[in-house]
Amino acid sequence: METRKLTVKRHLPVTKGDVLAKKKSHRKLDEMPTHSKRLVVTRSGRVVVSRSDQQFVFPASQSEGDGEEDSNDLSLDADDEEYWGHAFEQPKWTGRKRRSSCKSSSTNASPEAVPSLVYLELGNKVLIVRDEPQPNIVLGNDEELKTKMHKFLGLMPSRRKLYNPAVDSDMDPQDDEKIVSREENQAEIRDDFVRQANVYSLEECTPDFVKEPIDLSGLPSKKQLAANCRRHKSSVACLERHKGFYGFVQSLSPAISLNRCHPLALTYRQTNFHQRKVALAKVLFNMFNHAIFHCGLQVPIIWKHSMTTRWKCQLAIDTSGKRTAEILLLRRIATAAELIQLLLHGMCHAASFVFNRELSHGDNCRRWAYQARMALPEAPTIEENCFGSFKYTCTMCTRCSYGVADLSTQLLRCSHCQFEVSVKPCNIKIHDGARSDPTLTPFKCFIRDNYLKLGEEGGTTHSSKMALLNEEFMKMNSTKA
Known part of the structure; x- marks a missing residue:
């Protein structure tokens, strides 16, 4: 008959120092591990005190969404470096502050805010930016604009240009020789100007x-x-x-x-x-x-x-x-x-x-x-051979000008007739004719439907009517957005 072996628990000898340590530990009850101060063993084997009543507070220099790319980053690309000078030092925004500023800017923006229009003075070679359109434009004083507006509003039947073989025929081969000779003449004029500039002084x-x-x-x-x-x-x-x-x-x-x-x-x-x-x-x-x-x-x-x-x-x-x-x-x-x-x-x-x-x-x-x-007389002479690489054309009165920058992202209007302005890249050596754009945009449809309905309420001039319709069109689009 087999007998079960009883396991005997061995106790280490208790010393006097251990007894004193136990007494001291029982005296300090506030140091005993409680529910709020629980002992936890980490993976490395260290024993730490877990405080469940406290939460980790993120530092100000680190946002809670660590590891995500912030779309509001103000820094430049890695390939480009920028000099701002003392007056252009960018503030060191933190992630948390940047998000709060974006939220505040979005909440403070009024839903009724209307974007501003940019008026362009067209017709000359150089484009001029204006804050306000030209006042007191009367259709009776501008026959060309009057005719185009009447055709646009349907008050006058539009005429289609007929094909004329004598005028619209292909270019003769001799025209290429004329173009080449014209370029040679321009080169000679440019060389003469350089020689004259070297002879005469700047003042003369x-x-x-x-x-x-x-x-x-x-x-x-x-x-x-x-x-x-x-x-x-x-x-x-x-x-x-x-x-x-x-x-x-x-x-x-x-x-x-x-x-x-x-x-x-x-x-x-x-x-x-x-x-x-x-x-x-x-x-x-x-x-x-x-x-x-x-x-x-x-x-x-x-x-x-x-x-x-x-x-x-x-x-x-x-x-x-x-x-x-x-x-x-x-x-x-x-x-x-x-x-x-x-x-x-x-x-x-x-x-x-x-x-x-x-x-x-x-x-x-x-x-x-x-x-x-x-x-600064010792400064080099600035070249004058830089031409506008963008052509700005009014979609109604066909006035056009050239510029060195592209402002197509702005709400552009012609300062003369206050219609939309189109922006296209161009080659200054190729001068193509400008014609009114027949494309019906939402703005043109709005003007065509409401221009004649204004009557005397919109004023007696074309400028006052277009200013009122532009304002109403911008308000209508802002409420839809």
């Missing part, structure tokens, strides 16, 4: 209308100008002249001896140009802004690794109607002379757009270039 060759004073009513407030001037304080010393030395801009040329360079230009001459390129662009921008543009420009400089051109002036209009500009420069700029010419050219375009509403290389842009050459 510049037209009188370019020498006229520039309209400075679009400059920022005096307070803002003073703040910008204080930021240029460190770069103003580069404008000073020293006896026996060249100017700062001219000293950047490798042809100038280091013994006669401007003292502040030695740093950029004795180091690698690619290493000091960004810092040099900042100094040159502050110099030109102080000496030529009355400290009024607040334009960021963005360096690009890949572009189709060496530089570009990015022009835009924000939601509040304020005109803004950015100067884009290619990273592969290799010389200081190239940097000076491209930067100064971009600043002239930015000033003519922000201050004078010009969207191309027009009269005001040429005036700014003339002022730059007079203030």
Whole structure:
């Protein structure tokens, strides 16, 4: 018969120190593990106290949705670097604050907010941006607009152009020779102009209308100008002249001896140009802004690794109607002379757009270039062969102009007839005729259905009627959105 073995529990000998430790542990009841302070063994074998009454608080620098890409990131792409200067430092938003700001902006936006319209003055070669349309436009005084409006409203039958073989025949082969000879003539005229510019001085060759004073009513407030001037304080010393030395801009040329360079230009001459390129662009921008543009420009400089051109002036209009500009420069700029010419050219375009509403290389842009050459004679001559690459055409009165920037994302209206404006890329060498666009858009349908219904309530002029209909159309679209 098998007998079961009884297991005997062995107890370790109890010492005096263990007894004292037990007594002390029972005396301190507040240190005993309770329900709120439960002992937990981690994977590594450590014993920790779990506090269920406390929650983990995320730090301010880390959002709760860690691991997700934030669509509201304000940083630039990894391939592009941007210089903002002291006035363009971006705030270091945290993830939590950024989300709250987006929510607050969406909640504060009024559902009845109506986007603003951008009116364009068409008909000239250079496009001009206006805040208001032309007042007191009467159809009786403009026969061409009157005829187009009557055809659009159905008050006059539209006539179809018949085919005429004598006029609409194909181009003769001799026309190609005429085009080639015309291009040769333009090349000869351009070469003659270059030779004359080398012979005569700048003052004699510049037209009188370019020498006229520039309209400075679009400059920022005096307070803002003073703040910008204080930021240029460190770069103003580069404008000073020293006896026996060249100017700062001219000293950047490798042809100038280091013994006669401007003292502040030695740093950029004795180091690698690619290493000091960004810092040099900042100094040159502050110099030109102080000496030529009355400290009024607040334009960021963005360096690009890949572009189709060496530089570009990015022009835009924000939601509040304020005109803004950015100067884009290619990273592969290799010389200081190239940097000076491209930067100064971009600043002239930015000033003519922000201050004078010009969207191309027009009269005001040429005036700014003339002022730059007079203030800094050693500065390179700005090229005038940049043409508008976008064509703006009114869909009703067919007036057109050219611009260097694409504003198709804005709500564009013609300042003359207040109809929609179409934007298309174009080649300045190919001048195609402009005709009214027969496409019926929702805006055109709304105008056609309500223009004749206004009567005397909309006023006696075409401008007052179109202004009222534009306002009603924008309100109708804002309520639908």
